[in-house]
Amino acid sequence: MANISMTVNGSEVSGDAEDRTLLVEFLRNDLGLTGTHVGCDTSQCGACVVHVDGEAVKSCTMLAAQAAGSEITTIEGLAGGGDLHPVQKAFHENHGLQCGFCTPGMIMAATDMVRRHGASLDEATVRTELEGNICRCTGYHNIVKSILAAASEMGGAQQAAE
Amino acid sequence: MYKTNYHRASSVEEATSLMAGADDGKLLAGGQTLIPTMKQRLAAPSDVVDLRHIADLKGISVAGNQVTIGAGTTHADVANSAEVRSVCPALADLASHIGDPHVRNMGTIGGSIANNDPAADYPAAMVALNATVHTNSRQIGAADFFTGLFETALNDGEIITAVTFDAPEKAAYQKFPNPASRYAMAGVFVAKGGGGVSVGVTGAGSDGVYRASDMEAALNTNFSSDALDGTSVDPADMLSDLHGSAEYRANLVKVMARRAVAAAS
Numbered sequence A: 001m002a003n004i005s006m007t008v009n010g011s012e013v014s015g016d017a018e019d020r021t022l023l024v025e026f027l028r029n030d031l032g033l034t035g036t037h038v039g040c041d042t043s044q045c046g047a048c049v050v051h052v053d054g055e056a057v058k059s060c061t062m063l064a065a066q067a068a069g070s071e072i073t074t075i076e077g078l079a080g081g082g083d084l085h086p087v088q089k090a091f092h093e094n095h096g097l098q099c100g101f102c103t104p105g106m107i108m109a110a111t112d113m114v115r116r117h118g119a120s121l122d123e124a125t126v127r128t129e130l131e132g133n134i135c136r137c138t139g140y141h142n143i144v145k146s147i148l149a150a151a152s153e154m155g156g157a158q159q160a161a162e
Numbered sequence B: 001m002y003k004t005n006y007h008r009a010s011s012v013e014e015a016t017s018l019m020a021g022a023d024d025g026k027l028l029a030g031g032q033t034l035i036p037t038m039k040q041r042l043a044a045p046s047d048v049v050d051l052r053h054i055a056d057l058k059g060i061s062v063a064g065n066q067v068t069i070g071a072g073t074t075h076a077d078v079a080n081s082a083e084v085r086s087v088c089p090a091l092a093d094l095a096s097h098i099g100d101p102h103v104r105n106m107g108t109i110g111g112s113i114a115n116n117d118p119a120a121d122y123p124a125a126m127v128a129l130n131a132t133v134h135t136n137s138r139q140i141g142a143a144d145f146f147t148g149l150f151e152t153a154l155n156d157g158e159i160i161t162a163v164t165f166d167a168p169e170k171a172a173y174q175k176f177p178n179p180a181s182r183y184a185m186a187g188v189f190v191a192k193g194g195g196g197v198s199v200g201v202t203g204a205g206s207d208g209v210y211r212a213s214d215m216e217a218a219l220n221t222n223f224s225s226d227a228l229d230g231t232s233v234d235p236a237d238m239l240s241d242l243h244g245s246a247e248y249r250a251n252l253v254k255v256m257a258r259r260a261v262a263a264a265s
């Protein structure tokens, strides 16, 4: 048992947890942030993806203790105030989800993808980079459409700001 | 997962002494193999010693044609390294096809070779590049490092610090990924350098990674895909499981080797 502190969605948090606690368990059970999902126990589905120090990782494949001292962003931390994040908005507008179980991980993976590739993101890249995120409902088509829509909006916005 | 004690090391020396002090300790790098294994209760170390915060274990440097990659360097960092891309694009390409983006952000080259999964990608490159594995106590040539399925020459608690190799003139890696796991069903790394051609094969051999010496001989005479026509892969030496029979894998090895020779640059 140790006291684990980290920054989650901009706030300093801490909690007592066993060393074997997974980051996803710490987020869901100790911090009550249940937006991050667990869809498998083999590190394959990506429902649990969060950002650790700016990079997408599977929070079911990391101990909370490994993340101590890091900055974590979860799906709950994406929207600014009342406004959805552009990737969330794109999923909403392009019907990028059905049951929604995979969606938090999809959106965290997508924001990471858009950050790395910007407006140059193309369909083939999106499809290969979704390798680590499994969806049992949509057939991926509208997920890909949503991510491309978000990339062009965010890339466009970036250019406008430059 | 069974109970364990977590330790964070800030230097290789500290990690070495934490391992020495542990009952049944395990080094933890990216955790992309160890954590899933612990979750399945196939591993139950009393202690885990986290190497991820040791700055000395990370980074890539290229001096002339000698490439050094720290053991703690992630697959994503190798894939995105402009230096690796310029001297050995085949290795950057290999790293960019390991698992998925999230796995690549955490998983490390040191963890991959220490684990020596028979379907892992890096071991094929290490044997084909004649790489040297540096540890906290010695240097081991790749040919002696990989000793069997999930087996290496490492002693208990020995820590890989880096791998080094000379950049080849030409190289390429081709893998046929298992459609579900993305691990190699057969992966072939072909490298052509001063010492001739070497061919490392992963995913297929029943003793794990190996060098295909008859293919090497054929390619040393004539570096072209057609030179491989006269070679054969014996199914008796191949893995056979629900994903593919030994005969299927034997065929895949040859197909991947042909593609790798054609793609070598």
Ligand SMILES: Cc1cc2nc3c(=O)[nH]c(=O)nc-3n(C[C@H](O)[C@H](O)[C@H](O)COP(=O)(O)OP(=O)(O)OC[C@H]3O[C@@H](n4cnc5c(N)ncnc54)[C@H](O)[C@@H]3O)c2cc1C
Pocket (backbone or CB within 6 Å): A042, A043, A044, B026, B027, B028, B029, B030, B031, B032, B033, B034, B035, B036, B051, B071, B072, B097, B098, B099, B100, B103, B106, B107, B108, B109, B110, B111, B112, B113, B114, B115, B117, B119, B120, B121, B122, B154, B158, B159, B160, B161, B181, B182, B183, B184
């Ligand atoms: C969904 C998924 C898909 C994957 N797909 C592929 C794939 O296509 N190809 C592929 O090759 N791999 C694949 N992997 C495995 C991945 O590459 C792992 O990252 C890698 O095998 C282990 O590296 P790690 O840094 O995560 O090591 P860890 O999991 O932390 O450790 C693995 C082992 O190595 C030991 N170790 C770690 N670092 C050192 C060191 N410096 N010195 C000595 N021992 C050490 C540990 O004690 C442990 O026994 C996949 C993994 C997942 C979860």
Ligand code: FES
Pocket (backbone or CB within 6 Å): A037, A038, A039, A040, A041, A042, A043, A044, A045, A046, A047, A048, A049, A058, A059, A060, A061
């Ligand atoms: S819950 Fe993390 S990958 Fe499935």
Ligand code: FES
Pocket (backbone or CB within 6 Å): A096, A097, A098, A099, A100, A101, A102, A103, A134, A135, A136, A137, A138
């Ligand atoms: S929307 Fe149901 S799993 Fe993806």
